[in-house]
Every structure is written in C-alpha cells, then in structure tokens.
Amino acid sequence: xxxxxxxxxxxxxxxxxxxxxxxxxxxxxxxxxxxxxxxxxxxxxxxxxxxxxxxxxxxxxxxxxxxxxxxxxxxxxxxxxxxxxxxxxxxxxxxxxxxxxxxxxxxxxxxxxxxxxxxxxxxxxxxxxxxxxxxxxxxxxxxxxxxxxxxxxxxxxxxxxxxxxxxxxxxxxxxxxxxxxxxxxxxxxxxxxxxxxxxxxxxxxxxxxxxxxxxxxxxxxxxxxxxxxxxxxxxxxxxxxxxxxxxxxxxxxxxxxxxxxxxxxxxxxxxxxxxxxx
Amino acid sequence: xxxxxxxxxxxxxxxxxxxxxxxxxxxxxxxxxxxxxxxxxxxxxxxxxxxxxxxxxxxxxxxxxxxxxxxxxxxxxxxxxxxxxxxxxxxxxxxxxxxxxxxxxxxxxxxxxxxxxxxxxxxxxxxxxxxxxxxxxxxxxxxxxxxxxxxxxxxxxxxxxxxxxxxxxxxxxxxxxxxxxxxxxxxxxxxxxxxxxxxxxxxxxxxxxxxxxxxxxxxxxxxxxxxxxxxxxxxxxxxxxxxxxxxxxxxxxxxxxxxxxxxxxxxxxxxxxxxxxx
Numbered sequence: 393x394x395x396x397x398x399x400x401x402x403x404x405x406x407x408x409x410x411x412x413x414x415x416x417x418x419x420x421x422x423x424x425x426x427x428x429x430x431x432x433x434x435x436x437x438x439x440x441x442x443x444x445x446x447x448x449x450x451x452x453x454x455x456x457x458x459x460x461x462x463x464x465x466x467x468x469x470x471x472x473x474x475x476x477x478x479x480x481x482x483x484x485x486x487x488x489x490x491x492x493x494x495x496x497x498x499x500x501x502x503x504x505x506x507x508x509x510x511x512x513x514x515x516x517x518x519x520x521x522x523x524x525x526x527x528x529x530x531x532x533x534x535x536x537x538x539x540x541x542x543x544x545x546x547x548x549x550x551x552x553x554x555x556x557x558x559x560x561x562x563x564x565x566x567x568x569x570x571x572x573x574x575x576x577x578x579x580x581x582x583x584x585x586x587x588x589x590x591x592x593x594x595x596x597x598x599x600x601x602x603x604x605x606x607x608x609x610x611x612x613x614x615x616x617x618x619x620x621x622x623x624x625x626x627x628x629x630x631x632x633x634x635x636x637x638x639x640x641x642x643x644x645x646x647x648x649x650x651x652x653x654x655x656x657x658x659x660x661x662x663x664x665x666x667x668x669x670x
Numbered sequence: 671x672x673x674x675x676x677x678x679x680x681x682x683x684x685x686x687x688x689x690x691x692x693x694x695x696x697x698x699x700x701x702x703x704x705x706x707x708x709x710x711x712x713x714x715x716x717x718x719x720x721x722x723x724x725x726x727x728x729x730x731x732x733x734x735x736x737x738x739x740x741x742x743x744x745x746x747x748x749x750x751x752x753x754x755x756x757x758x759x760x761x762x763x764x765x766x767x768x769x770x771x772x773x774x775x776x777x778x779x780x781x782x783x784x785x786x787x788x789x790x791x792x793x794x795x796x797x798x799x800x801x802x803x804x805x806x807x808x809x810x811x812x813x814x815x816x817x818x819x820x821x822x823x824x825x826x827x828x829x830x831x832x833x834x835x836x837x838x839x840x841x842x843x844x845x846x847x848x849x850x851x852x853x854x855x856x857x858x859x860x861x862x863x864x865x866x867x868x869x870x871x872x873x874x875x876x877x878x879x880x881x882x883x884x885x886x887x888x889x890x891x892x893x894x895x896x897x898x899x900x901x902x903x904x905x906x907x908x909x910x911x912x913x914x915x916x917x918x919x920x921x922x923x924x925x926x927x928x929x930x931x932x933x934x935x936x937x938x939x940x941x942x943x944x945x946x947x948x
C-alpha cells in the first residue's frame with residue numbers, strides 16, 4: 393500500500409458514494425497524513441467533476457476542515473457537485489470511517505476545479521524560489537534516527553531533502569526563524585501532477601520544529617491553491633509561520649517546480665503546544 | 671439598511687433554515703460585498719453553534735467558496751452543525767437567492783468556532799504591525815471622486831484611511847509593490863468584534879489596484895483565521911499579493927487592532943484581469 397496511485401484508488405458504490413482503504417504506510421504517529429487525505433478527497437470528487445466538465449481536471453482551490461484523525465482501514469467518501477460553471481466546477485467531499493460502532497467524519501472539503509491551460513500567461517509577477525543547495529547537498533530525511541523513521545512511515549513514501557539551514561532542529565539546534573525548506577518528490581519517482589501538489593503542500597514536518605516545538609501540529613483548517621502544472625522532477629517547498637500564540641499557528645506553504653515556477657501555495661491553521669515560558 | 675447589525679439580522683424559519691435581506695447599501699458595483707456575506711453566514715451558523723456549545727462564540731477558521739454574485743434582496747441560509755468538539759465546533763452554511771425563477775447558491779462555507787479566551791497566551795511570536803501614518807494623516811476614502819463613491823455604496827459603511835504610500839493608484843500612480851494598507855472601522859463607530867473581523871479582512875479595495883489593475887477582482891475562495899479578540903477602536907489592515915498570473919492572484923490580508931495585536935489573517939484566490947503585455 394505504499395504506492396500513491398493505490399492510495400488514491402476508490403470504488404464507486406452509489407451516486408456520490410465511494411469506498412477507499414487508508415493505509416498506515418502513509419501515516420505519522422498512527423494518523424494518516426492529512427496531505428494524502430486531501431489528494432484522495434480531491435481525486436475522488438474529481439471523478440464526478442470530470443463526468444460533465446471534462447476540462448476541469450485540476451483542483452485549483454481546495455479548502456478542508458479536519459474533524460478527527462484518520463486511521464488505517466476502510467473509509468467511505470461522499471461527493472456532491474455544487475455548481476458547474478464555465479471556468480470552475482465546485483463541489484464538496486467528506487471522508488468517513490467507522491470507529492467504536494460509530495460513523496465519524498474525518499474531514500470535509502470544498503473544492504473548485506478548473507483547467508490549468510493558460511494559467512501561466514499572462515504572467516505579471518510571482519514569488520521567486522529561494523536559493524537553496526541542490527538536493528544532493530541537502531539533508532536526506534532517510535538518514536534520520538531509525539526509531540524516528542519507524543514512527544513516521546510517511547518518510548518511506550517521499551524523498552525529502554531539507555536545506556541544512558532549516559534542518560538544525562533535527563540536531564537540537566532549530567534556526568528559530570519559523571521556516572523550513574527543501575526538495576521533495578515521491579520515493580518511487582512517480583511523476584508529480586496537479587492533484588499531488590495538495591499532498592506535497594502538507595508533506596513536510598511541521599514548521600514549528602524550526603522553533604524548537606517538536607510535538608505533533610494537527611491541521612485544523614487547510615486552504616490550498618494550485619496555480620500551474622508542475623514540470624517533472626523535484627519540487628521545492630518552503631514553509632513559514634509568523635504567528636504562534638494561544639495554541640495555534642498558521643503555516644504557509646509554497647511549492648515551486650524544478651524550473652522555478654510557482655505551482656502551488658497554501659495556508660493552514662494548526663494546533664501547536666507552545667511551551668510555557670515560566 | 672446601512673446598519674451592520676441590521677445587515678446581519680436573520681429570522682429562523684425552520685431547523686437550520688433562515689431568511690435574511692441583502693442590501694445594496696453594502697454593495698460594490700452592484701454585487702453585495704463578500705466580506706459582509708462572510709460575516710452574515712458566520713453569524714447565522716453561530717446561532718446554531720451557541721445553542722449547545724455556548725463557549726464557542728468566535729469563528730476561528732472560516733473557509734468559503736463563492737459560487738455566484740449576490741444581489742440586493744431576500745436570501746435564504748441553510749446551516750448544519752457537523753461536529754461538536756471540546757475546543758472547536760465545526761459547521762457548514764450556504765446562502766441562496768432566487769433569480770430568474772431559479773434558486774442560486776451564492777456561497778458555501780465551512781466554519782470552525784471556538785473561544786478566544788486564552789488565545790493570546792502563551793505567545794511565542796507574531797508579525798508586527800507595519801509602521802504607517804496615523805489615520806488623520808492617511809487618505810480618507812470618502813474624499814474619492816463622487817462618481818466612484820456612488821458606484822461603491824460600501825464606502826459609506828466604513829471609515830477607511832489608506833496609507834499614502836499605497837494609495838497612489840487613486841491618482842494613477844500605483845506603487846507596483848502589490849501592497850495596500852491603512853486603517854479601518856465602521857463609519858458609525860459600531861464596535862469591532864471577532865465576527866466582524868471576517869468583514870474587515872475583505873473590505874478594502876482589491877490589492878491589484880496597487881499594481882495598476884483597476885478592475886473588479888472577484889473572490890473565488892477565501893480562508894480566514896480569527897486569532898484574537900480585537901480591542902475597541904481602529905483596525906490596521908495590510909493586503910499583499912506576490913503571485914499574479916493566468917487570471918488569478920492570491921490576496922493575503924492581515925489585521926491588527928489599535929494596540930498592535932494581530933487579530934486576524936486570511937488568504938484568498940481572486941480572479942484578476944491581467945493586461946496583456948503585447
């Protein structure tokens with residue numbers, strides 16, 4: 393179940409009703425990675441969208457609220473196409489799992505689909521990709537301590553190379569800048585595509601690690617925009633946070649492809665356990 | 671209908687079903703302002719949330735997809751509480767209007783409500799408010815040309831003072847920095863509160879004006895986070911965009927209260943008509 397396309401496979405069991413299987417292979421500390429769930433829900437809703445709006449292939453705007461942590465096992469998805477427009481088709485998707493005899497909703501998302509043709513031009517301005525060392529001179533996450541890697545099966549699915557300047561947290565010396573950046577691709581070199589950008593927007597460790605806060609930072613709300621079709625190869629990702637207070641932080645992510653084109657960006661609200669200064 | 675509390679008034683007509691009246695008094699070029707619709711939908715869903723979760727008074731995370739432009743006249747809202755948790759209650763709300771014999775959905779939103787008590791501490795970091803001239807040395811939007819003010823009734827609802835450094839577009843000399851900032855409050859000095867921050871996050875002119883793009887920039891997707899209770903008085907707002915291409919731009923908004931505390935932030939995907947360089 394370590395194959396990305398397998399993880400996104402669904403079976404239609406009724407109108408707007410689908411089944412899937414979530415796998416621990418994509419988990420972090422027992423919970424299935426949120427980015428994978430975003431890619432899965434968008435891909436599933438996308439099947440309904442394409443059936444009627446064949447040009448609206450890409451999830452241009454994706455907004456999700458996470459309701460409970462997903463676990464290894466079967467899942468059900470419900471999809472609804474809300475509106476078919478000329479340039480955008482908008483829909484809703486929910487993911488459910490059975491747990492303790494109850495049906496629990498894991499996340500609900502609203503997604504606007506459209507075409508990426510013509511989204512590169514006319515081009516007025518875009519944030520340039522930060523200059524960082526090439527992948528072979530970055531910190532390979534597979535070299536992390538074995539017990540850490542074992543608790544994060546997701547690390548086996550990706551090839552993640554962190555800029556040494558923002559990987560100090562792994563050695564106990566976080567930069568305290570609220571920034572993390574590096575290169576990422578699938579471990580098995582599956583090609584990146586528009587839908588998988590939703591996964592890559594949330595595949596790095598929490599940016600709070602760079603502030604010395606090493607706990608889990610559960611996503612409460614996530615909003616991502618896919619702006620262009622990525623070129624094959626490595627993606628460059630930057631995470632930032634500027635506001636960490638009262639148990640919450642925002643995490644802004646930006647993804648460029650290997651040609652330096654900005655292809656996706658997101659902002660999420662995440663929970664974070666801030667050490668009491670006293 | 672220029673009173674904000676009147677604009678947010680709804681009547682319950684069934685379980686999760688409400689009626690409201692949208693007014694041209696809050697419109698821009700014929701369409702009702704999206705920020706007002708966000709405040710209205712959050713306030714309406716909030717009635718359902720409070721009835722069961724009395725501490726969850728503030729819309730901490732609000733995500734909306736805009737489906738069609740709202741107009742002066744009656745509207746119907748449908749609300750659903752999805753999940754009641756200890757720290758967050760999450761729900762969904764849609765706004766509909768009748769037009770041309772059809773029921774059209776105007777926007778659909780997912781909202782996470784919680785308490786703002788304890789959201790200020792512990793405080794690790796926050797983006798400081800930019801230093802700008804005081805309101806009395808900023809550009810008062812009510813001094814704009816009369817025909818412009820007449821086409822934007824919303825300007826009569828707010829007291830907006832733009833930093834002269836980012837108001838050059840009004841004189842045909844945009845700064846080209848992709849930034850707009852200033853002070854804002856209700857024109858009638860109604861107190862600001864957590865819910866109204868959703869309105870203020872989207873009450874300024876489009877940031878694209880500062881790039882010399884003077885057309886309407888319709889919001890497609892909006893995601894806002896309310897981070898703290900605002901102190902009474904002026905709010906300081908900053909808009910930025912870094913990525914303008916292929917008919918889309920992101921607009922990031924940050925709001926601080928008069929004490930300099932960051933109280934809300936948002937990111938939206940908006941449509942923008944980029945002049946062809948040829």
